Amino acid sequence: MEALSGTRASFAGATHAFTARKLPGTCRRISLQVRNAGTREIRDRISSVKNTQKITEAMKLVAAAKVRRAQDAVVRGRPFAENLVKVLYGVNQRLRVEDIDSPLVENRPVKTVLLLCVTGDRGLCGGYNAIVIKKTEARYNELTKLGVKVRLLLIGKKGSAAFKRRPNYKNAIGNVYDMGQAPSVKEAQVVADEIFSDFVSQEVDKVEIIYTKFVSLIASEPVVQTLLPLSPIGEVCDVDGNCVDAAEDEVFKLTTREGQLVVESEKTAKADPSDFEAGLIFEQDPVQIVDALLPLYLNSTLLRSLQEALASELAARMNAMSSASDNAAELRKGLNQVYNRKRQAKITTELSEIVAGASSV
Amino acid sequence: MVLQVSVMTPDGIFWDNKAEEVILPTNTGQMGVLANHAPLITALDVGVTLIRTDKKWTPLAVMGGFALVKQNQITILVNGAESADTLQSEKVEASFEEAKNQLENAESEKQRVDALFQFKRARARYQVIKQLVN
Numbered sequence: 001m002e003a004l005s006g007t008r009a010s011f012a013g014a015t016h017a018f019t020a021r022k023l024p025g026t027c028r029r030i031s032l033q034v035r036n037a038g039t040r041e042i043r044d045r046i047s048s049v050k051n052t053q054k055i056t057e058a059m060k061l062v063a064a065a066k067v068r069r070a071q072d073a074v075v076r077g078r079p080f081a082e083n084l085v086k087v088l089y090g091v092n093q094r095l096r097v098e099d100i101d102s103p104l105v106e107n108r109p110v111k112t113v114l115l116l117c118v119t120g121d122r123g124l125c126g127g128y129n130a131i132v133i134k135k136t137e138a139r140y141n142e143l144t145k146l147g148v149k150v151r152l153l154l155i156g157k158k159g160s161a162a163f164k165r166r167p168n169y170k171n172a173i174g175n176v177y178d179m180g181q182a183p184s185v186k187e188a189q190v191v192a193d194e195i196f197s198d199f200v201s202q203e204v205d206k207v208e209i210i211y212t213k214f215v216s217l218i219a220s221e222p223v224v225q226t227l228l229p230l231s232p233i234g235e236v237c238d239v240d241g242n243c244v245d246a247a248e249d250e251v252f253k254l255t256t257r258e259g260q261l262v263v264e265s266e267k268t269a270k271a272d273p274s275d276f277e278a279g280l281i282f283e284q285d286p287v288q289i290v291d292a293l294l295p296l297y298l299n300s301t302l303l304r305s306l307q308e309a310l311a312s313e314l315a316a317r318m319n320a321m322s323s324a325s326d327n328a329a330e331l332r333k334g335l336n337q338v339y340n341r342k343r344q345a346k347i348t349t350e351l352s353e354i355v356a357g358a359s360s361v
Numbered sequence: 362m363v364l365q366v367s368v369m370t371p372d373g374i375f376w377d378n379k380a381e382e383v384i385l386p387t388n389t390g391q392m393g394v395l396a397n398h399a400p401l402i403t404a405l406d407v408g409v410t411l412i413r414t415d416k417k418w419t420p421l422a423v424m425g426g427f428a429l430v431k432q433n434q435i436t437i438l439v440n441g442a443e444s445a446d447t448l449q450s451e452k453v454e455a456s457f458e459e460a461k462n463q464l465e466n467a468e469s470e471k472q473r474v475d476a477l478f479q480f481k482r483a484r485a486r487y488q489v490i491k492q493l494v495n
Contacts, residue, residue: 080373084438282401291404
């Protein structure tokens with residue numbers, strides 16, 4: 001019985017080190033963990049906690065460095081995105097009166113929906129992966145209830161593993177991709193090509209992406225957005241029909257302020273239609289030009305989503321590891337206390353034994 | 362050197378230099394741009410962009426997009442760009458042959474669309490390599 005409660009307690013301690021919540025009864029849990037242990041066991045436990053703390057601290061720093069890299073990638077892509085939005089906006093100003101008829105904006109009656117689920121490749125990042133997976137399942141059930149056929153395209157090892165385990169998704173799973181350490185155009189292109197040909201060949205009528213939007217280092221938000229059909233003026237809409245004008249897109253930026261990492265988001269420069277003078281020649285039919293613009297827009301939206309998902313994953317890992325380190329520190333402090341108490345008690349007992357022995361002679 | 366040419370991809374700025382002449386692979390055939398060209402916007406196919414600085418031509422494989430010409434500033438926005446420095450000739454030739462085969466053997470509509478994309482990209486890379494040899 002004692003042995004059983006002992007193992008359960010140490011198990012509770014292990015999970016405790018990785019959860020973000022601060023539990024009030026840490027001290028009680030500590031004393032529970034080492035209730036019947038001798039000093040040697042406590043010493044072992046302290047060194048084990050110390051090692052765990054070192055690991056979680058290192059993982060936190062690694063994640064922080066990678067968030068920075070993820071941010072650099074977003075910044076590097078910015079001139080492209082800005083110019084693209086500017087031109088798209090300008091072209092649409094000119095074409096406002098004309099009907100745009102491009103295969104990527106075609107609204108068809110929806111029979112099949114392709115869901116893109118973006119998760120990470122690795123765990124130890126709090127609820128990051130689980131939240132996206134749950135959201136995807138909810139959306140899947142919602143659509144299936146409406147009588148729509150759903151196919152899944154999974155990005156990230158965690159998501160693919162989760163859905164492959166569930167037998168009821170067996171027929172829905174299409175291609176599976178890894179998230180990688182830094183999503184580049186090449187990866188986005190492969191995925192974009194696939195959804196493009198699926199959509200144009202009418203195998204699916206709508207493409208939605210479920211990913212985690214990066215809000216700040218401590219907050220991120222899983223969202224469902226429609227990728228295809230694109231809206232001709234370059235808007236990104238979520239499923240409820242709330243649209244973000246691409247011209248007012250936000251770009252996040254990680255900076256340091258007083259030694260702390262902080263995130264600032266800034267609006268990209270609003271496209272200025274006056275850049276587009278009236279004399280501009282359209283070399284081809286305007287529709288063809290829009291045709292060339294929209295795939296670019298699709299790719300850059302997709303790449304942006306992947307980059308944001310990666311940044312969210314890293315931020316989630318940073319937080320999880322940060323609270324794990326905090327917990328480990330607290331645990332260590334408590335264990336040290338117990339250890340010292342036991343040590344002192346032992347010395348006191350020994351002393352009193354010696355004194356008692358001496359006085360009895 | 363009067364033209365300012367910048368080639369941008371979602372990964373960053375690929376090329377930003379002065380040039381004298383640019384030949385663009387537009388959807389409706391090749392188009393040359395010299396100094397003081399009228400403002401213009403054109404869609405670009407997957408193909409080779411040629412940039413001339415002095416007497417030297419630099420070929421770049423561009424993967425579809427568009428170009429904006431305005432006041433001697435040429436902005437080329439493409440999905441991807443590659444130059445001879447970033448390509449390996451044996452690999453490019455092999456993938457070109459493979460893409461050609463795939464296109465010829467495509468059965469369904471989806472396969473054909475896929476294969477056509479692959480073929481066009483492989484061909485652009487192949488042309489960049491060949492351009493250097495000639």
